[in-house]
Amino acid sequence: GAGVSQTPSNKVTEKGKYVELRCDPISGHTALYWYRQSLGQGPEFLIYFQGTGAADDSWLPNDRFFAVRPEGSVSTLKIQRTERGDSAVYLCASSLGTNTGELFFGEGSRLTVL
Amino acid sequence: QKEVEQNSGPLSVPEGAIASLNCTYSDRVSQSFFWYRQYSGKSPELIMSIYSNGDKEDGRFTAQLNKASQYVSLLIRDSQPSDSATYLCAVSGAGSYQLTFGKGTKLSVIP
Numbered sequence: 018g019a020g021v022s023q024t025p026s027n028k029v030t031e032k033g034k035y036v037e038l039r040c041d042p043i044s045g046h047t048a049l050y051w052y053r054q055s056l057g058q059g060p061e062f063l064i065y066f067q068g069t070g071a072a073d074d075s076w077l078p079n080d081r082f083f084a085v086r087p088e089g090s091v092s093t094l095k096i097q098r099t100e101r102g103d104s105a106v107y108l109c110a111s112s113l114g115t116n117t118g119e120l121f122f123g124e125g126s127r128l129t130v131l
Numbered sequence: 132q133k134e135v136e137q138n139s140g141p142l143s144v145p146e147g148a149i150a151s152l153n154c155t156y157s158d159r160v161s162q163s164f165f166w167y168r169q170y171s172g173k174s175p176e177l178i179m180s181i182y183s184n185g186d187k188e189d190g191r192f193t194a195q196l197n198k199a200s201q202y203v204s205l206l207i208r209d210s211q212p213s214d215s216a217t218y219l220c221a222v223s224g225a226g227s228y229q230l231t232f233g234k235g236t237k238l239s240v241i242p
Contacts, residue, residue: 058234059234
């Protein structure tokens with residue numbers, strides 16, 4: 018595709034439920050990132066993939082969060098037992114992998130936990 | 132804990148004026164610096180990157196970096212109403228994949 022694609026664009030769920038957010042990066046981009054942005058804040062780093070393996074998942078907020086990228090392309094961010102504090106826009110970005118600060122962001126998945 | 136500080140604004144400038152956006156960072160070993168523009172309800176878009184001290188110009192945009200003062204700025208010349216957005220400053224360390232973002236400065240260009 019032309020850009021980073023994220024689905025769903027909006028997700029409303031109830032506290033305690035499980036959600037999955039999907040990201041399809043720009044074709045040929047080997048590096049993939051997940052960030053979270055709350056209202057009035059800058060994006061907050063969650064996790065980074067170079068290829069299929071997570072380079073560092075230590076920045077995930079807690080063990081309810083997990084992300085995979087099994088074939089080195091599409092990634093899924095998984096949140097278990099959602100809490101109201103998880104409500105935010107979850108942004109996926111990709112890059113060619115060498116200039117890791119030059120990111121191309123998707124339009125985000127807005128998660129609302131009631 | 133790395134910190135990136137920006138004045139949240141709003142910064143209002145008249146059309147055609149120069150808008151000056153400022154950012155300071157706490158981690159002295161930071162190596163790479165970026166400015167992202169974010170329109171309301173949209174995702175961030177990279178507009179400038181700078182890696183060495185001095186100025187870097189790209190069209191109406193100039194990024195300025197002073198590592199000794201731990202300061203980076205963005206100048207927008209001939210500001211247009213379409214420049215109205217939140218501008219996010221982002222910083223990363225040498226070889227780091229992690230960007231630390233500031234909260235952003237909201238710019239409003241008044242016609």
